[in-house]
Amino acid sequence: MKYFVTVQASQADYDAMQGKDSPVPRWGNDEITAMIAFMNELNSELTSSGELLDAQGFTAPAEARFVTGSPGREPVVTDHPYADSDVLTAGYWLLECSGIDRVTSIAARITQCPVPAGSPEYPVVIRPIGEAPSA
Structure with missing residues (x-):
């Protein structure tokens, strides 16, 4: 079964990681290094087990762009739509695991x-990834 884990x-977290003033604690170089080492080790283990299909981190929400529209309407482009939002997806893993218990144990590890x-x-x-319905 495939799972999308996020x-x-x-934006305040991204700002804190860059040493900017933010309502959340600032990240120092040691903390960033520890986070990267943790993620690299996790991804290496998931690669070795054959469970990791893809993993990516997103840039700051302030760098996002929305393009909205519908048939017959000109699309509308909005820069930085997430900049003032509270919480958004920061990164993901696309995993293929034996079941929900296994992916839950991976998610529990990510919390650490x-x-x-x-x-x-x-x-x-x-988020389990559903199969497309048969034609």
Whole structure:
């Protein structure tokens, strides 16, 4: 079974990681290094087990762009639509696991990623990927 596993963050979290003023604790170089090492180790283990299909981190929400429209209407482009949103997807893993218990154990491990003391706690979201209906 395939699963889409996501982690969340806010623009304030991205700002704190860049050393900018933010309502959340700032990240130092040691904390960023520890986070990257944790993610690299996790991804290496998931690759070795054959469960990792893809994993990516997203840029800051302020770099996002919305393109909306409908048939017969000119599309509307909005820059930075997420900049003021509270919590958004920060990154993901696309996994192929034996079942929900296995992917839940991976998600539980992701919650242990090192962060600065006092950082917000966000859930790790597991979304099973459905099969396309038969024609």
